[in-house]
Amino acid sequence: GENVEQHPSTLSVQEGDSAVIKCTYSDSASNYFPWYKQELGKRPQLIIDIRSNVGEKKDQRIAVTLNKTAKHFSLHITETQPEDSAVYFCAASVPLMKTSYDKVIFGPGTSLSVIP
Amino acid sequence: KAGVTQTPRYLIKTRGQQVTLSCSPISGHRSVSWYQQTPGQGLQFLFEYFSETQRNKGNFPGRFSGRQFSNSRSEMNVSTLELGDSALYLCASSRGLLNEQFFGPGTRLTVL
Numbered sequence: 001g002e003n004v005e006q007h008p009s010t011l012s013v014q015e016g017d018s019a020v021i022k023c024t025y026s027d028s029a030s031n032y033f034p035w036y037k038q039e040l041g042k043r044p045q046l047i048i049d050i051r052s053n054v055g056e057k058k059d060q061r062i063a064v065t066l067n068k069t070a071k072h073f074s075l076h077i078t079e080t081q082p083e084d085s086a087v088y089f090c091a092a093s094v095p096l097m098k099t100s101y102d103k104v105i106f107g108p109g110t111s112l113s114v115i116p
Numbered sequence: 117k118a119g120v121t122q123t124p125r126y127l128i129k130t131r132g133q134q135v136t137l138s139c140s141p142i143s144g145h146r147s148v149s150w151y152q153q154t155p156g157q158g159l160q161f162l163f164e165y166f167s168e169t170q171r172n173k174g175n176f177p178g179r180f181s182g183r184q185f186s187n188s189r190s191e192m193n194v195s196t197l198e199l200g201d202s203a204l205y206l207c208a209s210s211r212g213l214l215n216e217q218f219f220g221p222g223t224r225l226t227v228l
Contacts, residue, residue: 006158032214043206043219044159089158093214096172102213103172104149106159 002027002094006107013080014115021110023090024072032093033066033073034104039086047088048075080114087111118142120209120220128226134195137223141188141209148190149217150182153204162205164213165190171213194225202227 003026013019025033034049050057050064050073057064061080066073073092077084087109093102121140129135141148150162161174165184182192188209194201204224208217 034216043221044208045219046216049216091159101164101171103161103164103174104213104217105161106151108156108158 002103002105004090004092004105004107006090006110008110009108010111010113012113012115015080015082017080019075019077019080019084019112019114021075021088021090021112022072023074023092023107024070025092025105026071027092027094028068028071029095030071030092032102032104033064034091035064035075036089036091036106037086038089038109044089077112080112082114082116085112085114120207120218122205122207122220122223124223125221126224126226128228129197130228131197131199133197134193135197135225136191136193137205137207137225139190139192139207139209139220141190141207142218145209145211145218146188147210147213148184148188149208149210149213150190150192151206151208152176153206153222154202159206162192166213197227199227201225 006023031052036044037047038044061078063076090107123138147166149164151159163173168184179195184190204222206222208219210217
């Protein structure tokens with residue numbers, strides 16, 4: 001199957017606190033997991049991605065962890081700031097059977113609000 | 117480097133009509149994907165084109181189709197429009213699908 005679930009759907013945190021968004025995927029062959037941020041009225045933009053050969057990746061205040069056995073991955077934002085307020089989408093690659101082609105399936109999104 | 121562009125930005129159509137949306141990818145990008153975005157549904161994958169070939173498609177009815185030209189520009193067509201087709205249609209280009217996708221600004225389609 002091809003399904004990416006994402007929780008929570010909405011998240012409010014105080015400025016300076018951490019935010020965690022969790023995603024699960026169904027296809028064990030998935031091997032690419034990007035995260036996109038979409039600010040209100042703007043287009044989605046990649047903030048970080050991870051491939052299945054690593055378990056964790058960090059970029060300043062943002063980190064992503066991947067548990068292939070459990071088929072879930074998480075986004076961690078530390079020291080949140082008001083400009084982190086946006087909708088965050090996780091995604092997972094889904095290979096097309098008997099080909100080397102993939103498609104990228106997105107989760108439903110998490111609306112993060114950082115309260116000053 | 118110019119970003120991904122989409123035309124038109126806004127469209128209003130009535131049920132039963134058809135519509136064609138256009139996407140110009142970043143120069144050098146050969147992969148173009150199309151997504152439908154609606155509130156609460158996130159980004160639903162429509163299809164992906166690479167070098168004029170549709171490599172993959174999502175779970176949308178046959179009314180949704182697309183094509184890619186030799187210059188990598190892509191179009192998607194929706195025939196016999198339904199009210200439920202009202203959405204923001206985003207295209208994204210990349211060097212390959214398992215790389216960063218750069219999204220266009222989208223075409224907001226309203227079906228009355």
